[in-house]
Amino acid sequence: MIPADLYGHRLGATESEAIFLIAHGEGLDGEPLAAMERAVERVEALARERGTLPYLRFAACWSDGDRLFAARYASDRFAPSLHYRTCDDGIIVSSEPLDANSGEWTEIPANTAIETRGSSLKMHPFEPNAQYCRADVA
Numbered sequence: 001m002i003p004a005d006l007y008g009h010r011l012g013a014t015e016s017e018a019i020f021l022i023a024h025g026e027g028l029d030g031e032p033l034a035a036m037e038r039a040v041e042r043v044e045a046l047a048r049e050r051g052t053l054p055y056l057r058f059a060a061c062w063s064d065g066d067r068l069f070a071a072r073y074a075s076d077r078f079a080p081s082l083h084y085r086t087c088d089d090g091i092i093v094s095s096e097p098l099d100a101n102s103g104e105w106t107e108i109p110a111n112t113a114i115e116t117r118g119s120s121l122k123m124h125p126f127e128p129n130a131q132y133c134r135a136d137v138a
Contacts, residue, residue, distance in 0.1 A: 001025075001042055016060060019043055028062070032069050033113050033124055036062065041128035044075055054078065061093055068093065071113035071126045079110035084121065091116045 002010065002018060003025035010021060020028075023039035044056040055075035059082045062069050070093045072082040083105040085092045092098065093114070097105040108114055113126035 001046070015043075019058075019060070020062065023062075029064070032062065032064055032067070033071075033115070033126070036060075036069070036071060036113075037126060037128045040071075040073060044129055047075075059095060066117060068116045069113060070108065070116075072108045073111050073126050073128065075129065077110075082108045084108060084114060084116075086119060086121070090119055091121055 059080035
């Protein structure tokens with residue numbers, strides 16, 4: 001799944017690094033959200049093929065140097081948590097609220113990606129395997 005020309009950049013053994021390199025092979029530089037969706041779809045397809053449950057739970061952030069992207073996704077109903085908070089000088093993204101002002105944090109809905117630039121935020125559907133019915137997964 002990781003393109004041969006990118007495999008030499010793999011320094012560790014985490015699934016997040018593997019998915020990131022797969023996404024690079026899928027065109028991450030030109031299509032940051034679509035490439036990550038395709039990468040997640042490929043990994044989930046492999047898990048489905050192997051019959052391993054849950055197929056995939058995913059929360060990640062990545063950047064093109066100008067924009068920050070974050071996505072929250074699961075093949076079942078247990079997507080990992082992901083939140084954001086708008087501040088005077090930008091947007092903070094975190095797996096959990098970072099301070100006592102939890103009411104100022106917004107949970108990113110499951111199967112959703114955000115795109116931030118400065119203080120602007122856009123939400124996008126993030127549905128790598130929209131053709132699969134998730135009702136069959138606990």
